Amino acid sequence: MILGLDTSNYKTSAASFDERTGAWRSEGRFLDVEQGKLGLRQSEALFQHVKRLPEVVSRLGALEGLTAVGCSDKPRELEDSYMPCFLAGVSVAQSVGSLAGVPVYHFSHQQGHIASALFSVDRLDLIRQPFLAWHLSGGTTELLLVEPDEKVLVKARIIGGTTDISAGQAIDRCGVALGMMFPAGKYVEQEALLSEKANCFTAKVNDCYFSLSGLENKFMGLMSAGESRSDICRFTLRSVGSTIHKASVNARKKYPGLPILISGGVSVCSIVQDFFLDMPDVFFAQKGLGGDNALGAALLAHLVMKK
Numbered sequence: 001m002i003l004g005l006d007t008s009n010y011k012t013s014a015a016s017f018d019e020r021t022g023a024w025r026s027e028g029r030f031l032d033v034e035q036g037k038l039g040l041r042q043s044e045a046l047f048q049h050v051k052r053l054p055e056v057v058s059r060l061g062a063l064e065g066l067t068a069v070g071c072s073d074k075p076r077e078l079e080d081s082y083m084p085c086f087l088a089g090v091s092v093a094q095s096v097g098s099l100a101g102v103p104v105y106h107f108s109h110q111q112g113h114i115a116s117a118l119f120s121v122d123r124l125d126l127i128r129q130p131f132l133a134w135h136l137s138g139g140t141t142e143l144l145l146v147e148p149d150e151k152v153l154v155k156a157r158i159i160g161g162t163t164d165i166s167a168g169q170a171i172d173r174c175g176v177a178l179g180m181m182f183p184a185g186k187y188v189e190q191e192a193l194l195s196e197k198a199n200c201f202t203a204k205v206n207d208c209y210f211s212l213s214g215l216e217n218k219f220m221g222l223m224s225a226g227e228s229r230s231d232i233c234r235f236t237l238r239s240v241g242s243t244i245h246k247a248s249v250n251a252r253k254k255y256p257g258l259p260i261l262i263s264g265g266v267s268v269c270s271i272v273q274d275f276f277l278d279m280p281d282v283f284f285a286q287k288g289l290g291g292d293n294a295l296g297a298a299l300l301a302h303l304v305m306k307k
Contacts, residue, residue: 002305003094003096005053005300006072009045010138010183012052013294016060021069023126026288026295027059033182039138040174042084049088055207063169066100069093072109072294077137077152079110089294097197105125110135111154112296113274117263117285119299120233125240127154127303129260134161134244135267137292138168138183141244143251144210146261153303159254160247165167167240168268170212174219174302178229189269192233200238208247208254215239234271241272246262248279258281265291 004015013028019158024165029047033040040048062306070092090106114133118124133144133156143160165173168185173183178191199217203210215236223230248260259281268290276282289295 001065002068002070002298002301003063003066003071003093004061004095004112004292004294004296005057005089006109006112006292006297007049007053007085007087008072008292009040009042009083009085010058010081011292012049012080012088013292013297014053014057014060015293015295016293017302018061018078019305022297024298025060026293028293029058030183034173036176038169043087043124046088049085053088053092057071062301066096066102067259068102068301068305069104070297070299071095071104071106072112072297074107075181076110077108077156087238093094099270102258103305104228107297107300107305109138109292110156111152111300112294113263113292114154114156114261114296115299115303116260116289116293116296117283120286120289120296121261121283123259123261123283124299125181126259126261131261133261134248134266134267135292136167136244136272138172140264141166141168141212145255153300160251161210163209165212165216167244168264170215170240171236171266173216174233176222177223178232183265185265185269188233189237189271191230192237192271195228195234196199197231197234198238199235200242201235201248202239202242202246205243205246205250208251210243210247214239234256237269237271240266241269243276245275248276250281253282261285263280263290281288
């Protein structure tokens with residue numbers, strides 16, 4: 001049995017993976033953000049993780065025959081990638097590993113997203129070949145060229161994405177401006193599904209890069225014009241989906257034949273997914289594994305041990 005831990009800037013997550021049977025369990029709890037605010041300071045996020053980890057881990061039940069612990073220790077697999085909030089999960093992982101006498105493996109939050117998303121669509125085999133991957137979340141909107149790597153299993157190189165605010169930030173700003181709680185993604189989608197309007201704003205895409213800051217001006221303009229909440233929310237989500245799709249089309253021209261994996265909290269939105277219905281070999285994370293979770297860290301630890 002392998003324990004996985006992930007303490008991102010949005011969610012406290014724990015997971016277990018049984019190497020013998022393939023059975024898994026994922027538990028998590030979003031961090032509390034005060035009404036009207038757009039996030040937490042790192043010190044606040046770290047403090048909440050320290051308080052929440054015992055509760056989240058306890059939901060997994062007893063882990064008999066623990067063989068390893070996997071944890072996220074940074075946002076990306078880059079030397080200068082760092083966020084204090086990940087220290088909470090690393091601390092617990094190293095403590096458990098020492099007490100149980102089992103190895104502890106460290107991965108990036110992004111690597112975990114990729115692994116859990118592949119697992120969710122039964123395509124963990126893709127980890128042995130190149131593919132394209134979108135990481136769409138509150139903190140990240142990146143298009144990655146993912147390739148197998150002997151040292152770190154999966155190496156992701158940024159080849160596109162936003163040059164300013166992320167897709168999740170744009171959506172959250174829309175929701176908070178409409179009085180919704182942060183993170184606002186699920187509330188924006190619920191409201192958007194009440195509208196049938198098809199208008200949207202597609203940002204200018206240069207190669208595979210784009211800016212989403214203009215989207216905020218657009219939906220704020222709709223608010224000032226007195227448009228309904230549902231129409232504003234649908235416009236925002238369709239604008240994100242349309243822009244991501246346009247960049248994906250460009251990426252396919254540069255890297256023909258490569259599958260596209262789409263994960264991150266924004267990827268679970270049905271309105272965003274609708275833009276890819278006519279594009280082959282596109283996989284959206286399933287089974288509740290599209291957003292932040294710790295299963296990816298457990299899966300990667302499993303793969304390292306097998307290797």
